[in-house]
Amino acid sequence: MKIAVCDDDLQELAGICTLIGEYRCVKHGDITYKAFDNPIELAECISNGAYFDMILLDIIMPIQNGIETAREIRKYDKNVKIIFLTSSSEYAVDSYGVGAYYYALKPVNQDNLFLLLENVITELRKQEDSIVIKCKTGISRIRLSKLCYCEVINKSIYYYLSDNTVLKSYGSFTDLDTHLAGFQNFIKPHRSYIVNMAYIDSISANEIIMESKTKIPLSKLKANEIKNAYLSFPFLGREE
Numbered sequence: 532m533k534i535a536v537c538d539d540d541l542q543e544l545a546g547i548c549t550l551i552g553e554y555r556c557v558k559h560g561d562i563t564y565k566a567f568d569n570p571i572e573l574a575e576c577i578s579n580g581a582y583f584d585m586i587l588l589d590i591i592m593p594i595q596n597g598i599e600t601a602r603e604i605r606k607y608d609k610n611v612k613i614i615f616l617t618s619s620s621e622y623a624v625d626s627y628g629v630g631a632y633y634y635a636l637k638p639v640n641q642d643n644l645f646l647l648l649e650n651v652i653t654e655l656r657k658q659e660d661s662i663v664i665k666c667k668t669g670i671s672r673i674r675l676s677k678l679c680y681c682e683v684i685n686k687s688i689y690y691y692l693s694d695n696t697v698l699k700s701y702g703s704f705t706d707l708d709t710h711l712a713g714f715q716n717f718i719k720p721h722r723s724y725i726v727n728m729a730y731i732d733s734i735s736a737n738e739i740i741m742e743s744k745t746k747i748p749l750s751k752l753k754a755n756e757i758k759n760a761y762l763s764f765p766f767l768g769r770e771e
Contacts, residue, residue: 532652533582534564537573537600538589538616543637544568547587547616550644560652570600577607580665585632585651587639590617601629607669612651662710664690664700671698675714679730679741681707683723691745693730716764720757721748728764 534551538544548566555562565583567573570592577583586604590597601613612632616639633647661674673690682689683704690698708725711717716728720739724747732742734757739747749757 532560532562532584532648532655534562535567535573535576535581535583535586535588536564537567537570537586537592537597539568539570539592539594540589541568543589543616543639547639547644550639550641551648553641554645554648562648570595570597574600574603577604577611577670582608582663582665582670583611584655585612585614587614587616590615598629601631605629609669610663610672611670612654614647660714662707664688664698664702666698666700668698673698675711675717675727676729679727679743680745680747681711681725691743695743718757718760720753721750724748728761731761734758734761 536544536547536551538547544566548564551562551564554560565576567576570588571594573586573588588597588600592600597615597617601615604611604613609630613630614633614635615631616635616637618637632651635643635647660676661672662678663670663672665671673692677693679691679693681704682691686701688700688702688704688707690700692698704723708719711725712719717725718728719725726739726741726747730742731739732744733740734749736749736754737751738749739757741747
């Protein structure tokens with residue numbers, strides 16, 4: 532889990548980071564964190580492509596308050612869990628307007644922070660069967676159950692989802708293939724495509740026809756392998 536902590540009070544910032552370090556030692560968790568004493572630097576970091584699972588964000592800061600910072604962050608990442616930290620409850624309503632995960636009053640103590648970390652980790656585990664990509668609209672999390680197929684064109688990767696959404700990103704198609712190979716429902720019928728077998732309608736001699744009627748080329752060298760994989764695929768239905 533990657534955590535960002537932002538607070539202009541250096542003592543409070545150091546205390547929270549210390550508690551995160553203690554949690555990591557106690558739970559032996561794979562957790563990293565980055566501290567910011569300036570909300571603008573945090574927003575710029577995310578706009579430049581940094582990804583965090585969780586942000587602990589102070590609301591009352593002189594340069595830019597936490598609500599305004601959260602609005603900036605949401606332009607690039609709609610999935611990160613934002614936890615607001617404050618000594619006042621007056622911003623509670625506004626905090627949920629920017630998709631806050633939680634609203635915690637200061638001072639932050641060990642019991643409250645440890646419980647919060649446990650809850651976020653539990654939520655993240657529910658999202659393990661997903662991938663996170665950076666596209667023009669910001670950072671998006673794609674649930675693999677909704678991913679029909681991927682296509683690489685030049686150096687761009689296109690993700691076709693079951694709701695007809697198409698997302699475009701840049702990255703290594705080889706790395707994507709390696710990652711998706713760990714899930715039994717994904718196959719690579721052609722060097723430019725990765726397909727979710729749950730969305731296949733039929734397979735002919737030289738192409739795969741998706742439920743959307745999209746035709747995807749099938750390499751002759753891989754035809755038998757792909758057909759056998761599809762025949763043995765335990766189709767149990769898709770999550771709606």
